[in-house]
Amino acid sequence: MPLNRPLPTIYFVRHGETDWNKQGLIQGSVETELNATGLQQVQDVATAIAAHRDEIAGCKLVCSPQLRAKQTMGFITAALGVSMASVTTEPRVRELGFGIWEGKPFWELKDSPLYPADAEGRYYWRPEGGESYQDGVARVDDWLSTVTQTTLVVAHGAVGRCLMGYVAGLEPAALVNLKTPQGCYCKLENGTISWFDANRNAL
Secondary structure, eight states, X not given: OOOOSOOOOEEEEEOOOBHHHHHTBOOTTSOOOBOHHHHHHHHHHHHHHHTTHHHHTTOEEEEXXXXXXXXXXXXXXXXXXXXXXXXXXXXXXXOOOOGGGTTSBHHHHHHSTTSOSSHHHHHHOOOTTXXXXXXXXXXXXXXXXXXXSOEEEEEOHHHHHHHHXXXXXXXXXXXXXXXXXXXOEEEEETTEEEEEOTTSOBO
């Protein structure tokens, strides 16, 4: 599923850790706040991003409407010395909805006979009341059609896989297995996925 149009450079940041992340609970559309670890993660990654101030000067700032993403973006804007008023809230990069599984532990989902055993099957699987990765890619594609300049986007794990995998032209099975570490940032350029830690070291 290759992207058939050129894109500007996109920086992707996943929100910092929440207590639900720590406990292995499925968040999806549920509103959760960053915990102490998450706050430190986003402070560190904001500092790392600010070190690229010249490179990303004038880039568009885009954020999921969900609280954990907005908290993360707040640290980034502060480090860059810009106002949150300059951030575009973008519903198309909100987290995938997991429907009836939200609030339940991931191990319970993975043990369920309803959950596909193969990675490609998981790409197309849509939980009751929720969204599939395929749905997420459609949302991301719709948003990317509006991206015309270097952009920094703060979003979430599953929708981040949709973004990275789609931009890189990955097959469904590879997309759903992408890592989305917290406390790091990703640079998407020329179809390549590059992750960096808070010290700006490549992962």
